[in-house]
Amino acid sequence: MPNHDPYVLMTSDAKSKISDSKLIRGALALRCVPADDMYVVHAVETAKGIRQQVVIDRQYTTLRSGDNNAVGQWIRLSENDAHIHHFSLASRPGTAIGFDAFRRMVPGVMDPGNTLNIVVTHDPSIPSELKEVGITEFVGWLISRDQVYPLQLEIEPDEIGLGQLSGKWPIELLATNSVMVVGCGSIGSSAIESLAGYGVGRVELVDPDRLLWHNTLRHILGPESVGRFKVAAMEDYLAKRWPSQQVAAHRLNVVNQAHYLAPLLKGVDMVICAADGIGPRRVVSHLARHAKKPLVMACVLDGGAVGEIVRLRPTPRFGCLLCLRRHLSDHGAMDAEADQELGYGTGHVHRPMTAVPPDLRYIGTLAAKMAVATLLESIHGDHTQQLPGELATVGLRPIGDLSAPFDISRACDIRWSSLPEPRPSCPTCFP
Template identity: 55%
Template sequence: MSHATFLIPRDALSRIAGAEASGGELRFRHVTADDFYVVTRVEVASGLRLPVDIPKSYQRLAWGDDDLIGQWLRTPERGVNHNHWYLLRRPGASMPYDAFRELVPGARDPGANVGFLITHEPDLPEEHVEAGIPEFAAWFLTRDEVRPAHVAIEPSTLGIQQLDGAWPIQSLASHSALIVGCGSIGSAAANALAAYGVGHLNLVDPDRLLWDNLIRHTLGPEHVGRHKVDGLKTQLGQRWPATTVTPHPLDVVDDAHRIRPMIKDIDIVVCAADGIAPRRVVSHLSRRARKTAILACVLDHGRIGEIIRLRPSPRFGCLLCLRANLAQQGAMDAEADQELDYGTGQVHQPMTATPPDLHLVGTLAAKTAVATLLETHHGDDTQRFPGEHAILGLHPTGDLAAPFDMRQAGDIRWSTLPSPRPHCPTCSAA
């Protein structure tokens, strides 16, 4: 009982706060496996007991029977909930029942049982609220003692809006992103973009979620057989409902003619697709549409990660310009590294990186995209990145040529991009 928690849904709060009566009966549901109590019915006037609307998404709050009867009281005297705050911070502390009855004379006699009481203390002084004294407090009553109980209040604002004022959610809500490749890295990027507050996501991937994907994908087994983009639409809609998600089960190479107009209508592209061809297509289409593209992948069998920010600027070249420059320096062919039988361009390699490393790369890709939007469109200098090309040490061996010669896990090395090559077919006409 000492660790039990009372959960008060938003609808119960409004019914108690808006009741003309100063007290009444409460119904509770006790979920014994997790030892919490949920308010399910509130008496707002004599004999008028109204059910509490609990959203179906809170599935666990619907477990068990609501057969426990308690009481709520609007306390006329200040100090009741201050006592709750004081006692709760002292493990095992309680108040004698008689002393509590003097403080709260309307509390019902629990008899030989345990009573449940919620006290409502509206109009708390601002300094009390800042100190953490609650407007609603919960108590266990016996004839010997009264103990405070933990209380969890459903806030009036949920989701990304809770960060309003601390994060530019209104700015990001106006932006859209196209995510090409919704596998392990892309699904993590999609979740992160929605969590950052990007208003609209277009998801492009022709593949279905299959059993071998489960080890590394953000989707669970309930989505096996579905297109990844459709599963992500469901997942993101439940987790981040403020973000609109549009699925496109398309192949960026075969359906490039359908992807091209999409890129014109969005603000930024994130590509986490496997293989050489999809990345080259994204690089080319984005440059021609004068949109920034963020490319994310893992290399060397998942030992290192790579993020490339391709901005449509005469200062920076495209993906092929970068690879040509690195080849001149003796670096590995990072595009061919993603495919079996290096350089054949036939079949992409099986994924060998650990799921958290893949998700780390996807999250950093999303951060790069969001930082680019905020810096470019809103002049936010706090989101300026140190470069355009990042190499991440995941579990590196240190035996590769620069810039892939990472030696420490967790290290991130940023560098710039080379200028466009003369007569580059992607950059020259952009």
Template identity: 50%
Template sequence: MSAQVTQILVPAAVREYIDHTNFAGGELAAQFSNKDDDLLVVTMMETAANYRARPRLSRDYRALSDVAVGEVAGQWLTNVPAGTHLSHWQLMHRPGTAITYDGFTAMVPNVRAPRGRALLLITHERDMPEDWRDAGVPEYAGWHLSEDEVTPLSVAFEPDEVGIGQLDPQWPVAALQQMHVGVVGVGSIGGVVADALAAYGVGTMDLIDPDRFLWHNQVRHVLGPESVGLLKVDALADRITHTWPDTQVRPYPVNVVSSAHHMRALFPRYDVVVCAADGIAARRVVSHLARRAQVPAVLACVLDDGAVGEVIRLRPGGRYGCLLCQRAALMAGGGLDLEAHQEVGYGTGDPHRPMTAVGPDLWFIGHLAAKAAVATVLEQQYGDLAHRLPGEHAVVGLRPSADTLHAPFDVTTTMDVRWSELPPPREGCPTCDPR
């Protein structure tokens, strides 16, 4: 074993056994990862006299499952003398230092002699003072043994729980696992919205989009070339299910505009709807259906050839109007109709407008929209005032043009975020005032 080894990765089953065994120790074996020659992965441990088990890692951990031929011999010991891991902690904080082999064996009995070769050792010290634990002294420690000296190694164990539950209780995991979100449009912005919502811990998500993922989509989407030809909702559902298994994803390959009658039954199930679809028709339909279903909606897009981003939160009730009420108020105040260009596609042929917004700018708006959706539910349903938004309408400077736009789109610098309120419902609005 080379002295350059710095990290040992251990499957959860190994720790589970050592935590509960009555044995004092046993043999151990590890293999180098083919991806990294200073990383060892434990592949065998002795669990009883002359019985050796081979714990498995999930195939998802491809870099760890891809191990080199040949094993590095080692040993594991539990209930090592008090202070052993304090010495490990001190050595780790002094790079380049080591302890003599004789000094180490005087401190830790029952250590196997290297006999001309380097050995791997993992030790477990169950009983440590709490102040040591608080300082970062590890319960498990790794060691590189030779006949001359012993050096410390870092040990990382596969946790018993992998997923969003690891963030509990610092993050409202239980509340968000109950959350049901509809995402309309899973293109460049919507794909990021869906991915971010799953990362926040949203329990159930419906993806609504009729389009397939094609070559020109790759440059700005979270999906890659492996998804070309697939329906966007199916490819994204597979990605999220694999990466965020705590989130249940349901794909709906339909157009929200032409299938509005089907959407009408879905919307009341949602805690919030996020619309990132191209074109104003989809945004208007989502605004209308969400208001009728009495659920909040978050609309996200980029405007003015990618110069600014926009996130609008629409809330049911009599205080705020719908999207059409907001746009009518802007027009009445002399604002520009920035949505006029959205009905023309981009990047799909000579008659259309070219791509203007780069992927990271679109993703930034997508993350902002996902945060707004989560914050809305946590504030309104759970009374978590730490998640209050500063307003209902956000305009974000992405690459503002030299032309001065009318308020509230008059951002002049990149990363400038302007929040404002929405107007009240218009009298006679077909969405807000159905009389």
């Protein structure tokens, strides 16, 4: 067996050029990427003596690199067992067949001489029942005069991106929904990424701040975005990573510019607030309640010991953020918001974030999941997405010395609670 097992990749354009050719065999030009032991088909002989360049999307930067100095061959087969043999050989690593036996099975294969050669065979007659067990229309071979080994051949699928989840996840439904994310920091950026991965069609990003050096440890964005406004940098990031998602960026301070935020809420189905500080969170809670929009609020508390994610729904059953905080205070719980910011409005800055990056991303992802579950259940009637409660308290680095519901003593423990009813004196619930 050779001391290397190269990987061969073909874009969908290369596949189409072979499939559509009137020839039964032709030459391949391959780009070799030695560092990854990989070959990429970059030209296909489609007519006698005519090679056509293969389209390789600019986003596939690795596939566009390497040296254009490798050659191979493609051969079309007609109803034989070559691809069944390939499947059998590939399931037993190190197994090969002799070249003479391979030549009888694949007529027209060139003698490789004293070198190794790459051959791609195409059998368009593979029945559906064989495809279901993993036998494919295109396979690769590594040919020498003595032995022939099955190669790993990867072909770009017809559907790339979220479309691959069609029928497995309700991407078509979620594509019609929109979510506003207030606070595009460490937790917010992870929530934004997750919303895109779930297939939410549009996100509205709200944050007044720039990305600075100390943010890069915990943020999805890296050093390349230092100095940029977070909403603009996130918008560009999503355009590259999730190009099908619609994004609107708003550089707003939700406390000082609440009058600009209020009308924007009318155009979304859901809100996530991952902003720091008492003021922004209370303003978003108030505005979302008045706009009759469900809201998910996410933060970490007690120096990163626990996470808190609360879903606030504008119904008579559940109060707002103020009602929750008063209820917890009346029952002896810690003042969660005081942990986030000391002396709001008195000149004190809020405490620096001490949670580690994966914990913050965990909370951001869970907040996005709670938001998406709410959309699927409340708008689309998917009751498999019903949540166990309205308040999730998550153990991250818990010490276990806090009062309920924050008295979690084990990492990864999630405690679900309900919310109190609206207080008659609440200015948000009863304006």
